[in-house]
Amino acid sequence: MSQKIVLENVGKKYGAFQALRNINLTVGQGEKLVVCGPSGSGKSTMIRCINGLEKHDSGRIIVKGTVIESERDAIAARREVGMVFQSFNLFPHLTIIKNLMLAQRLVRKKDKRSAHETAMKYLERVRIADQANKYPIQLSGGQQQRVAIARALCMNPEVMLFDEPTSALDPEMISEVLEVMTDLAKGGMTMVCVTHEMGFARSMADKIVFMDKGEIVETSSPEDFFTNPKSARAQLFLGQILKH
Numbered sequence: 001m002s003q004k005i006v007l008e009n010v011g012k013k014y015g016a017f018q019a020l021r022n023i024n025l026t027v028g029q030g031e032k033l034v035v036c037g038p039s040g041s042g043k044s045t046m047i048r049c050i051n052g053l054e055k056h057d058s059g060r061i062i063v064k065g066t067v068i069e070s071e072r073d074a075i076a077a078r079r080e081v082g083m084v085f086q087s088f089n090l091f092p093h094l095t096i097i098k099n100l101m102l103a104q105r106l107v108r109k110k111d112k113r114s115a116h117e118t119a120m121k122y123l124e125r126v127r128i129a130d131q132a133n134k135y136p137i138q139l140s141g142g143q144q145q146r147v148a149i150a151r152a153l154c155m156n157p158e159v160m161l162f163d164e165p166t167s168a169l170d171p172e173m174i175s176e177v178l179e180v181m182t183d184l185a186k187g188g189m190t191m192v193c194v195t196h197e198m199g200f201a202r203s204m205a206d207k208i209v210f211m212d213k214g215e216i217v218e219t220s221s222p223e224d225f226f227t228n229p230k231s232a233r234a235q236l237f238l239g240q241i242l243k244h
């Protein structure tokens, strides 16, 4: 399997605080990786390092065969990697369609017509094309998150990173976002998802990575992780999360 993302002994400090330690990870083409673990364990830091939003300070990160060394490499990597955050980060002063066209125009230098066409294609894919001319505030949280996913897809990324995309949503909106993510997964997208949606993890993940205190404590198949977690820390975490 060709590797889209490789992390080798990656470490990251914020000042004196070691946020990531000795992270080793591979994500192959079409693979779905779910990352979970307690708050503060380094999940966001790890995926922010993958798309160059944070700079790691030891080890190597390789995105699509390129070792990320300079800011320039990080920018290039970011073009291959779509990212969806917990807070949707849409521009409030732009309509949905304009939110989707902006980066295509600025980064991909597309003309208006082709950017518009691509935007509508992905709005349809996340089943929200009828909202194209509204402003973000006029949409529900679940709809805004689907827009954020469509916006990332407009850049034609090789890999999609999700950082707790449903954790700010009301329960009835979580499933509409998970449906879109499931569609994407089934369509063959390479995905790294930080999520505590264990139903999604169990049905869609090829691999589950459990982090604690900046380290990967275990990497397992979903079946093993849920039925037979190896570490005491993962057992405790699962006990807590599955209670809810």
Ligand SMILES: Nc1ncnc2c1ncn2[C@@H]1O[C@H](COP(=O)(O)OP(=O)(O)OP(=O)(O)O)[C@@H](O)[C@H]1O
Pocket (backbone or CB within 6 Å): 014, 017, 019, 037, 038, 039, 040, 041, 042, 043, 044, 045, 046
């Ligand atoms: N910019 C920063 N400056 C200093 N410390 C930071 C910064 N960002 C994160 N940290 C610290 O690094 C650790 C890992 O944070 P991170 O956000 O990666 O955790 P997380 O696993 O995503 O947690 P959560 O589940 O709450 O989102 C935490 O202890 C956090 O306080």
Ligand SMILES: [Mg+2]
Pocket (backbone or CB within 6 Å): 043, 044, 045, 163
């Ligand atoms: Mg986080």
